[in-house]
Amino acid sequence: MRLDQFEMERLQSTWENRVKFNLSESSVHPMSIRDLASDPTFHNQLLSTPLHYNQSNGTDELRDMIASLYPGATLDDVEVTNGGSEANFVTVFSMLDPGDEVVVILPNYGQIWGLTNSLGMTVKAVHLREDLAWAPDLAALDAAVTSRTKMVVVCNPNNPTGAVLSEAEMEAIISIASRVGAWILADEIYQGSERDGHTTPTFYDRYDRVIVTNGLSKAYGLPGLRIGWIVAEKELIVKMWSYHDYTTIAPGTLSDMLARVALSPAGRARCLERTRSICRQNYPILRRWMDGHGSMFRLVEPRAGAIAYVHYDLPVNSTSLIRKLLHEKSVLVVPGDHFGMDRYLRIGYGLPPEHLQQALDHIHETLESLRSLLGAQTA
Ligand SMILES: Cc1ncc(COP(=O)(O)O)c(C=O)c1O
Structure with missing residues (x-):
């Protein structure tokens, strides 16, 4: 079976651990085990845990913790x-x-778009609109969803824009999907990274x-x-668990154990507050840097995630631009091309601040050299 290349993941898989400055990361600088759990007793427990197969759908304790984050869910609704x-x-x-109709709200992390297209589903795109602060075009969504639509796919908070749907927009999406009985697949992996703490x-x-x-x-x-x-109704989870048997069987034993620390009430509050404070501290660094470039950049302020989806005003293709940054400055940035939109860059700003500033300075040098080169060519 042929799958379309997942261009963004290929780029990241190849380079993210090799470059000096990884601005392709869509999360904040990661925590260590020590940051997550500093208790020496727990460290000992971790070291003496037998590396058996974990409960393959996740331990009951972990699924219970996850279920508690969703109204009405129990551990049986979680895989x-x-x-x-x-x-x-x-x-x-x-x-x-194959053949099922799916409506995907774009731009989005490219996985579901790539998979559904590769697997022969009929995939329709509906776009978030920059002129609406990256809100979805609800009229276009309403027109795209038909009696043949089996699923509507949404990413909220959104990657790459960092936009968050309003209550009214969520309700409108539900109302459009329910008109035809379509499933909503909501990828909510950026939930909890909102800078304003909501x-x-x-x-x-x-x-x-x-x-x-x-x-x-x-x-x-x-x-x-x-x-x-x-998280889904129990009957679907039973089916999904059996599909999981074919993919990776089970999550790692130590990962399950550490996830229980991260999702304990205190652990969860600490992880999320850390992410939000990194975003709050770093966003002004990015903003200042952008403001220092006159009208070169346009950005709808992201509300969640350490990602900014920046439009740049230079006649250079986004993939060519990021290759130049990669090979000349060892800076990795995701090109708008990977979201089907040229002249944008997705800049991850979750690095330690001094590191972020250095990376941005490198991008500045490349942009300035391009600007003078292109200016010279058009003069
Ligand atoms: C919206 C979205 N969903 C899923 C993933 C994949 O997440 P994971 O690294 O947990 O597999 C990503 C990664 O960038 C993402 O942006």
């Missing part, structure tokens, strides 16, 4: 996966067949056909744990 990406993968594989409400339990995916990689700053989850 723990290896990252949010496996949660999305298992959902698509278990819910959709946690984005979940789609869960607002409509009887909602599947939520989430995980610890973004708002919790723990991507290396590879812990994600699906």
Whole structure:
């Protein structure tokens, strides 16, 4: 079976651990085990834990903690996966067949778009609009969703724009999906990373056909744990668990254990506050840097996640630009091309502040050299 290349993940997989400055990361600088849990007794417990197969859908304790975050959910409505990406993968594989119609709200993390297109589903795009501060075009969504639509896919808070849907927009999406009985797949992995501290409400339990995916990689700053989850009604979870048997069987034993620390009430508050304070501290650094470039950049202020989706005003293709940055400055940034939109860059600003500033200074040098080169060519 042929899958379309997932361009953004290919770029990140190849370079993110090799470059000096990784601004392709969509989360904050990650936590260490020590940051997460400093208690020496717990460290000993971790070191003496037998590396058996973990309970394959996640330990009951972990699923119980996850369920408590969703109104009306119990541990039977939760499947723990290896990252949010496996949660999305298992959902698509278990819910959709070739030929099914899916409506995807874009731009979005490219996984579901790439998978559904590769697997022969009929995929329609509906766009967030920059002129509406990256709110969805609800009239276009209403027109795109037909009696053939099986699923509407949304990412909230959104990657790459950092936009958060309003209550009214969430209700409108539900009303459009419910008109035809379509499922809503809501990827909520950036929930909890809002700079203003207002946690984005979940789609869960607002409509009887909602599947939520989430995980610890973004708002919790723990991507290396590879812990994600699906929350859906019990009957679907039973089916998804059996699909999970074919993918990775189970989440890692130590990851499950550490995830229980991250999702304990105190652990959760600490992880989320850390992420939010990094975003609050770093956003002004990015903003100042952008403001120092006159009218070169345009940005709708992101509300969540350490990501900014920046439009730049230079006649240079975004992939060419990021390659130049990569090879000349060892700075990795995601090009708008990977979201199907040229002349944008997704800049991750969750690095330690001095590191972020240095990376931005490098981008500045490249942009200035391009600007004078292009100016010379057009003069
Ligand atoms: C919206 C969204 N969902 C899922 C993922 C994948 O998450 P994970 O690293 O937990 O597999 C990402 C990663 O960037 C993402 O942005």
